[in-house]
Amino acid sequence: xxxxxFVYDLVEDTNVVKKPGMKIILNQFIDGVxxxxxxxxxxxxxxxxxFLVPGLAVYATPENIxxxxxxxxxxxxxxxxxxxxxxxxxxxxxxxxxxxxxxxTEPWTLEPWHVRTSFRKAGFVVPExxxxxxPVKISGPDLSLQxxxxxxxxxxxxxxxxxxxxxxxxxxxxxxxxxxxEFHWKKPRxxxxxxxxxxxxxxxxx
Amino acid sequence: MASSRIQxxxxxxxxxxxxxxRFDIGIASELPPAYKKFWRExxxxxxxxxxxxxxxxxxxxxxxxxxxxxxQNVPIPLKHPAEIHEGIWGGEAVIxxxxxxxxxxxxxPHYWVPVLKRTVVRSEVLNTHLxxxxxxxxxxxxxxxxxxDHYLLKTPACDLVSMLALKLKKQIxxxxxNGCPRYAxxxxxxxxxxNEYKTYLSSxxxxxxxxxxxxxxxxxxKVAKQKEAQNKPVPLKNIYRKKLVEKLKAAESEDKNDxxxxxxxxxxxxxxxxxxxxxxxx
Numbered sequence: 001x002x003x004x005x006f007v008y009d010l011v012e013d014t015n016v017v018k019k020p021g022m023k024i025i026l027n028q029f030i031d032g033v034x035x036x037x038x039x040x041x042x043x044x045x046x047x048x049x050x051f052l053v054p055g056l057a058v059y060a061t062p063e064n065i066x067x068x069x070x071x072x073x074x075x076x077x078x079x080x081x082x083x084x085x086x087x088x089x090x091x092x093x094x095x096x097x098x099x100x101x102x103x104x105t106e107p108w109t110l111e112p113w114h115v116r117t118s119f120r121k122a123g124f125v126v127p128e129x130x131x132x133x134x135p136v137k138i139s140g141p142d143l144s145l146q147x148x149x150x151x152x153x154x155x156x157x158x159x160x161x162x163x164x165x166x167x168x169x170x171x172x173x174x175x176x177x178x179x180x181x182e183f184h185w186k187k188p189r190x191x192x193x194x195x196x197x198x199x200x201x202x203x204x205x206x
Numbered sequence: 207m208a209s210s211r212i213q214x215x216x217x218x219x220x221x222x223x224x225x226x227x228r229f230d231i232g233i234a235s236e237l238p239p240a241y242k243k244f245w246r247e248x249x250x251x252x253x254x255x256x257x258x259x260x261x262x263x264x265x266x267x268x269x270x271x272x273x274x275x276x277x278q279n280v281p282i283p284l285k286h287p288a289e290i291h292e293g294i295w296g297g298e299a300v301i302x303x304x305x306x307x308x309x310x311x312x313x314x315p316h317y318w319v320p321v322l323k324r325t326v327v328r329s330e331v332l333n334t335h336l337x338x339x340x341x342x343x344x345x346x347x348x349x350x351x352x353x354x355d356h357y358l359l360k361t362p363a364c365d366l367v368s369m370l371a372l373k374l375k376k377q378i379x380x381x382x383x384n385g386c387p388r389y390a391x392x393x394x395x396x397x398x399x400x401n402e403y404k405t406y407l408s409s410x411x412x413x414x415x416x417x418x419x420x421x422x423x424x425x426x427x428k429v430a431k432q433k434e435a436q437n438k439p440v441p442l443k444n445i446y447r448k449k450l451v452e453k454l455k456a457a458e459s460e461d462k463n464d465x466x467x468x469x470x471x472x473x474x475x476x477x478x479x480x481x482x483x484x485x486x487x488x
Contacts, residue, residue, distance in 0.1 A: 059352040
């Protein structure tokens with residue numbers, strides 16, 4: 001045999017071929033995934049890594065289908081949410097400490113568009129009409145507000161409501177500028193409106 | 207005339223002469239049939255086609271000329287580096303050959319090496335997670351067999367290739383033979399696991415499991431050790447000591463019989479000798 005007898009051609013690279021989905025059965029309730037006995041069809045790599053190795057699911061063998069009494073025609077109970085991603089959005093918003101930057105020198109009254117702008121600065125596009133302002137009128141500049149917090153309510157998809165923790169920061173330049181408070185978003189603050197105190201205590205501060 | 211006779215002799219000799227296999231030489235001739243069975247499964251059986259696409263039919267017709275040609279399905283020669291035994295590559299191995307990258311250029315030497323990744327496999331029988339080096343094919347095979355243990359137990363040794371997989375398979379078989387002692391704290395689970403995997407035990411006897419997954423040298427040294435343990439040499443000093451003790455005992459009993467014969471009564475000149483007496487006394 002000579003070298004010319006060992007010239008090979010690549011016919012197919014099986015590592016880069018898309019693999020068909022694989023069926024697995026959950027053997028316990030997993031938040032955001034499903035309940036015991038639910039059948040998932042996933043890519044083999046994901047199913048293996050995320051469910052089979054940790055022991056959260058089993059292979060859809062005939063024995064396991066009988067064991068977990070799988071009913072594939074079972075109607076999926078309709079979720080009450082307006083979109084599949086709304087829970088994630090709600091979680092993100094409830095984690096947020098919204099800094100509302102207001103002038104330290106010019107007089108102002110807090111309005112929805114201030115809140116909308118602050119949301120946009122924090123990376124959330126929130127239309128004005130979905131924001132419910134606190135029941136009292138907040139106006140400044142008033143440095144005592146710096147140590148207070150309140151919440152606004154945001155309505156997502158005209159259905160779900162989230163309370164977002166807000167704090168007012170007085171902004172100025174030069175010597176007027178307030179000193180930097182390290183990790184201010186982690187520190188607990190007094191509620192501005194006594195009626196909101198209970199609700200604010202419910203929102204976890206990261 | 208003569209040449210035909212020579213030919214006949216050659217034919218006859220070639221029929222009667224049997225080349226010595228590796229099981230006929232030296233201590234290897236004492237290897238048990240259990241190991242021969244494993245060896246057959248490991249080295250003699252043809253592994254599954256992994257690196258080429260086998261053609262089904264026995265013959266095929268050349269489309270242009272209409273000529274009928276035999277289908278050969280020659281497996282590509284594979285290289286088995288030492289690292290293959292530290293992972294479970296699912297039958298994949300290294301291919302050494304040439305690539306013809308362009309018609310205008312000379313062929314280029316090339317090694318095709320499988321894409322290796324480290325992942326976790328779960329063995330139900332052993333009740334552990336193991337971190338092993340695998341290929342995508344291994345994971346696919348595990349999924350196709352509905353689990354790592356099923357994959358190891360169902361796949362013949364020639365397809366597992368790696369020593370790691372063979373040793374694990376042996377351990378799993380031993381575990382099953384002993385009735386899954388690792389689940390001793392949970393009898394219900396133990397029973398479930400045992401019932402799921404017990405079908406695989408039917409194709410092995412305990413002796414075959416004992417000899418499963420041994421390399422050639424491990425098997426030879428096992429035979430040598432067994433042989434050594436069987437005819438362990440007894441030191442001669444032990445034998446002689448035993449004989450001496452017996453002799454002395456016999457002598458003692460004889461002595462008792464002859465106790466009446468006092469030394470003083472004997473008339474031997476030796477008894478009159480007193481080596482510790484004074485010189486002039488003697």
